[in-house]
Amino acid sequence: MKRSVLLLVFWIAGFALPGFAVDKEVIQLQQSVALLQGMVREMQRNLDEKMAVMRTLLEQSTGQMSQLNSNLGELQNSLRDSVGNTGQKVDNLTGQMQGLQVSLDELRARLDRVSQQITKMESASQTISFGSPGAAPPPPDVLYNTALRDYTSGNYPLALQEFIDYLRYYADTPLASNSQFYVGDIYYQQGQFEKAIQEYDKAIEQYPNGNKSAAAQLKKGYALINLNLRTQGARELQSLLQRFPNTPEARLAENKLTALEM
Numbered sequence: 001m002k003r004s005v006l007l008l009v010f011w012i013a014g015f016a017l018p019g020f021a022v023d024k025e026v027i028q029l030q031q032s033v034a035l036l037q038g039m040v041r042e043m044q045r046n047l048d049e050k051m052a053v054m055r056t057l058l059e060q061s062t063g064q065m066s067q068l069n070s071n072l073g074e075l076q077n078s079l080r081d082s083v084g085n086t087g088q089k090v091d092n093l094t095g096q097m098q099g100l101q102v103s104l105d106e107l108r109a110r111l112d113r114v115s116q117q118i119t120k121m122e123s124a125s126q127t128i129s130f131g132s133p134g135a136a137p138p139p140p141d142v143l144y145n146t147a148l149r150d151y152t153s154g155n156y157p158l159a160l161q162e163f164i165d166y167l168r169y170y171a172d173t174p175l176a177s178n179s180q181f182y183v184g185d186i187y188y189q190q191g192q193f194e195k196a197i198q199e200y201d202k203a204i205e206q207y208p209n210g211n212k213s214a215a216a217q218l219k220k221g222y223a224l225i226n227l228n229l230r231t232q233g234a235r236e237l238q239s240l241l242q243r244f245p246n247t248p249e250a251r252l253a254e255n256k257l258t259a260l261e262m
Contacts, residue, residue, distance in 0.1 A: 140170040144179065151182055160186045177203055177210025185219060193223040214244040218253055225260070234260055 137143060147162030163179040163186070170176060184199030200223070203216035217240045224233035237253040244250055 137165065137169045140166065140173050140175065143170070144175050147179070147182070151186065156186045156190060174211070177207030178212050180207060180210075181212035181216045181219075184216060188219055188223055193226050196220075196223045214240060214247050214249040217243070218249040221253065221256070225256070230260060 138146075143162060143166050147159050147166060150156075150159035150162060160183060163183045166179045167176060167183070180199065180203040184196045184203060187193075187199060188196035197220055200216040200220040203210065204213055204220070207213060217236060221233045221236035221240065224230075224236060234257060237257055240253045241250050
């Protein structure tokens with residue numbers, strides 16, 4: 001009996017041991033699967049986290065891009081407005097500058113007129129002062145320049161008196177011949193050709209080597225022609241060509257003679 005029981009136990013154990021080994025392998029396999037599943041879940045979790053981070057970064061980048069586009073549009077609009085305003089400001093500034101230039105021109109013209117009036121007043125004052133009994137005349141250069149300035153500005157009566165005064169006080173100076181010429185020329189400019197010829201003759205005869213001798217003879221010829229004394233005028237111009245060749249007055253005389261022959 002005991003032997004039979006013992007055999008039965010061994011028989012059962014022989015069948016039981018292989019099953020136990022199989023269960024152990026299954027358990028190890030299950031553990032491995034579970035481990036792999038855990039690793040997969042961990043990888044999936046990490047992947048999900050990274051995707052979430054990437055989505056967040058993408059959303060932020062998209063928002064920043066939108067903001068940059070918006071800022072760029074505002075900058076472009078601001079730039080266009082600035083350019084437009086700048087153009088308007090330039091136009092306004094140009095207009096103001098033109099207005100200032102006009103005002104400056106007007107002011108300059110007024111100053112010129114005032115200066116001319118002051119010059120005339122000074123000239124009249126000097127004429128009155130040295131025309132008084134016992135008054136000393138001004139220096140020759142002052143008197144001559146004053147007379148010449150009045151002559152060039154068309155103030156012939158005052159200039160005539162000043163040149164006559166110059167000849168009265170400074171007849172022996174180098175500018176006396178100039179003064180004598182301008183006395184005749186003032187009469188010429190006023191159409192008084194006979195008086196002009198008389199004064200030109202004084203310049204030619206009294207100052208034959210003067211600075212204005214050639215000019216005096218030229219204008220004398222013109223005055224004679226203006227009096228319809230063409231033959232005498234032509235003769236005077238021909239005399240000028242002989243006395244003062246190669247001068248500007250000689251060329252003018254030639255042109256006038258050529259015109260008379262036509």
